[in-house]
Amino acid sequence: MQRTVILSNGVSMPLVGLGTYKTRGCDLIFSVVKAALEAGYRSFDTAAVYRNEKELGEALHHYLPQFNLSREDIFITSKLSPSAQGYDESQAALEVSLSNLQLSYLDLYLIHWPAAAKLKPEDPRNREVRAGSWAGLEAAYKRGRVRAVGVSNYTVTHLQELLDQTSFTPHVNQVEYHPHYLQKGLKSFCENEGIHLQAYSSLGTSLQSSPLLQDPTICHLANKLTCSPAQLLLRWATQQGVGVLPKSTSASHIRENIHLDFDLSEKDLATLSNLGISHKYAWDPSSVL
Numbered sequence: 001m002q003r004t005v006i007l008s009n010g011v012s013m014p015l016v017g018l019g020t021y022k023t024r025g026c027d028l029i030f031s032v033v034k035a036a037l038e039a040g041y042r043s044f045d046t047a048a049v050y051r052n053e054k055e056l057g058e059a060l061h062h063y064l065p066q067f068n069l070s071r072e073d074i075f076i077t078s079k080l081s082p083s084a085q086g087y088d089e090s091q092a093a094l095e096v097s098l099s100n101l102q103l104s105y106l107d108l109y110l111i112h113w114p115a116a117a118k119l120k121p122e123d124p125r126n127r128e129v130r131a132g133s134w135a136g137l138e139a140a141y142k143r144g145r146v147r148a149v150g151v152s153n154y155t156v157t158h159l160q161e162l163l164d165q166t167s168f169t170p171h172v173n174q175v176e177y178h179p180h181y182l183q184k185g186l187k188s189f190c191e192n193e194g195i196h197l198q199a200y201s202s203l204g205t206s207l208q209s210s211p212l213l214q215d216p217t218i219c220h221l222a223n224k225l226t227c228s229p230a231q232l233l234l235r236w237a238t239q240q241g242v243g244v245l246p247k248s249t250s251a252s253h254i255r256e257n258i259h260l261d262f263d264l265s266e267k268d269l270a271t272l273s274n275l276g277i278s279h280k281y282a283w284d285p286s287s288v289l
């Protein structure tokens with residue numbers, strides 16, 4: 001049985017979902033979805049900018065009946081492209097994602113990035129544009145096109161601005177979060193506001209040799225606990241109630257990444273939370289006004 005988190009509106013979301021950034025092409029998506037469903041994944045994370053929604057929709061349509069699963073058994077997240085920010089645009093973009101995925105509703109829809117594609121990060125018009133997108137997502141939520149809505153790559157400043165403008169609080173903030181990039185302030189802000197913090201790039205992105213997976217302390221601790229460095233990183237997050245979205249195109253890694261049925265001691269959790277390294281591996285939204 002998969003661990004889940006209950007979002008502030010009562011919707012249940014699996015704590016582990018399959019990341020699909022850079023997973024493209026029909027054959028690859030079909031094999032990844034099959035391996036994930038076999039391994040027990042019930043949650044999939046995509047985005048308009050990943051350009052794989054159509055293939056993901058086809059693969060789920062194909063495999064769900066084979067695994068005796070229905071639409072309600074799975075949780076699908078997609079994200080608004082920075083090129084579709086705005087009140088009308090965000091709602092139209094959601095309809096395109098739904099059509100690509102062959103769905104009548106999404107489980108979670110996120111504003112992917114706090115800036116608009118055509119604006120520089122320091123352009124103050126970003127504030128207005130993302131406020132419009134958020135109002136668009138609220139309207140879509142109220143129409144039942146999505147069961148939960150949220151943001152991604154929002155800093156405390158972006159979140160505070162949003163909360164000052166509306167009483168409709170995001171259910172999720174999806175951000176980079178791992179022992180090399182702790183974001184303690186953001187995590188406690190989200191906890192206080194009832195926003196679920198969901199981690200991406202838990203394994204250090206798809207870099208050729210991930211400094212996270214090769215960190216000597218992480219490798220040493222994983223060895224001691226007879227798990228892999230990837231499992232250690234994923235359990236470190238889920239044990240704190242933080243959702244994770246490991247991306248893999250390898251069936252054995254996909255299986256490994258959801259087998260997290262062990263607990264870390266307080267001491268081991270603290271060791272990982274105090275590595276003393278601060279490194280962001282994905283894009284940094286802190287310069288976005």
Ligand SMILES: NC(=O)c1ccc[n+]([C@@H]2O[C@H](COP(=O)([O-])OP(=O)(O)OC[C@H]3O[C@@H](n4cnc5c(N)ncnc54)[C@H](OP(=O)(O)O)[C@@H]3O)[C@@H](O)[C@H]2O)c1
Binds near residue numbers: 174
């Ligand atoms: N909202 C956002 O802005 C945002 C940004 C980045 C990511 N995301 C989401 O988060 C997901 C995950 O982040 P990510 O794609 O940056 O990468 P990640 O999950 O941190 O790392 C993926 C890399 O780790 C390798 N890997 C996976 N399992 C492994 C294991 N058990 N042992 C060793 N290596 C393993 C993969 O290679 P193999 O394929 O060979 O296993 C791949 O190279 C994305 O796919 C996407 O869905 C969201």
